[in-house]
């Protein structure tokens with residue numbers, strides 16, 4: 001993948017403290033990184049991670065059926081950490097035309113700045129400004145939680161009209177037949193002499 005350095009990928013989540021790991025154990029979906037060391041590192045230092053994370057349930061309206069996979073890079077900047085990466089997952093949802101559920105592969109990019117919530121020199125909390133999103137703050141334990149940012153970017157990557165195939169033929173508005181798998185019966189009913197007789201009786 002272009003743009004990434006070749007430093008070996010580091011473990012994530014497991015590197016977080018006991019408290020956050022116990023949260024993972026009660027099936028709260030989290031994608032967390034301990035960035036304590038990175039925050040102490042020189043500007044320009046980066047860490048790369050290979051993700052393979054179960055994010056089922058990260059959004060209550062989304063049926064996520066594939067793990068979140070991809071590479072992300074955490075870069076120490078002068079005022080925080082820049083997270084970039086390209087991620088992939090799969091979401092099960094109904095086709096807009098034929099209404100059948102199908103699995104949509106979703107690829108999306110991340111590019112988010114995270115700012116420390118605790119001042120390095122004073123240990124005091126840095127207030128969140130009006131323009132800043134609380135989702136992009138590291139917490140007092142130096143844990144960078146990517147979960148909400150992943151959820152938001154995943155939602156933005158979904159198409160307005162998901163189609164099981166660009167060639168999906170959809171449902172016949174007359175007889176409701178799924179034209180991908182069965183013939184429309186509208187024409188044949190009109191042409192069927194037995195039905196024509198019935199129609200005259202009505």
Ligand SMILES: [Zn+2]
Pocket residue numbers: 095096097098099100163164165168169170
């Ligand atoms: Zn379809």
Ligand SMILES: [Zn+2]
Pocket residue numbers: 172173174175176177184185186187
């Ligand atoms: Zn029809």
